[in-house]
Amino acid sequence: MYYEYYGFAEPPFSLTPDPKYLFFSEQHREALDHLVFGVRERKGFIQITGEVGAGKTTLCRAFFNELDDHWLTALVLNPMLSADELIRVILRELRIADTTDRVENFDRLNQFLLAKTREHRDVVLVIDEAQTLTAEMLEQVRLISNLETDNQKLIQIVLLGQPELRDKLESPDLRQLRQRITIRYHLGPLSAAETRRYLEHRMSVAGGRGTPQFGDGAVRAIHGYAGGIPRMINAVADKALLAGFVFKTATITKQLVRLAAQELEGHFE
Ligand SMILES: Nc1ncnc2c1ncn2[C@@H]1O[C@H](COP(=O)(O)OP(=O)(O)OP(=O)(O)O)[C@@H](O)[C@H]1O
Ligand SMILES: [Mg+2]
Secondary structure (H helix, E strand, C coil), X not given: CHHHHCCCCCCCCCCCCCHHHCCCCHHHHHHHHHHHHHHHCCCCEEEEEECCCCCHHHHHHHHHHHCCCCEEXXXXXXXXXXXXXXXXXXXXXXXXXXXXXXXXXXXXXXXXXXXXXXXXXXXXXXXXXXXXXXXXXXXXXXXXXXXXXXCCECCEEEEEECCHHHHHHXXXXXXXXXXXXXXXXXXXXXXXXXXXXXXXXXXXXXXXXCCCEECHXXXXXXXHHHCCCHHHHHHHHHHHHHHHHHCCCCEECHHHHHHXXXXXXXXXX
């Protein structure tokens, strides 16, 4: 396999959101800081948006790694559910027995959160792909965020999603929810300089020993093709390494990147 040829322990540019590979671009660092600050300061609601493939899910996994045992976490990865199911998934994530009755489930969640607050534990709920939430579900999420004692919110909620989430929250119906969101961050693409460091970082985490190298033209071509979006960078860099292996070269050139990009687009020559 090409990755063994180059001495990697595993493919450096796989498409899974493995936090071990997290590269801190300025924006990924800032986004993580917003998350950690927001929940520690009990800001209630945090919204993180980013383009498709910008690293939201990876970031969320890294965020959980930052939280110590004091925190209880619930992660909803695929919220294409009904509002009834959403609350059940949240209960299951928190290891609370669920029922078929939404009101009862809601009450169980409330009791659980009150008990945890008494134990001085904090709870954070993260909903990934939040752009797929319907208005009814967003309303349900708002009701969950309403759970509070006289002086504090019982749960911190993070909404992670593609830019459509921002548009959705602009709707007049969701004004109440929007007003609660005090922390917002938008994760944009990597710069060309960051793209180089990103490529090197991932190769080093994968066990690389400095070969192959991406030439300057190759980095520019990758950045241009991928628009600075990590998932696209991974896709093209993976194919470029494969091409490098085929040609047994220690330097990935811009020509190889072009070949890789053509292959991704399905133009075989
Ligand atoms: N900062 C980063 N460091 C290392 N790898 C990253 C980073 N950001 C993204 N990636 C990689 O890019 C790919 C896509 O990342 P991820 O799945 O987190 O994006 P996403 O924003 O959640 O995408 P989607 O909009 O489709 O949900 C993954 O392979 C991930 O490992
Ligand atoms: Mg994702």
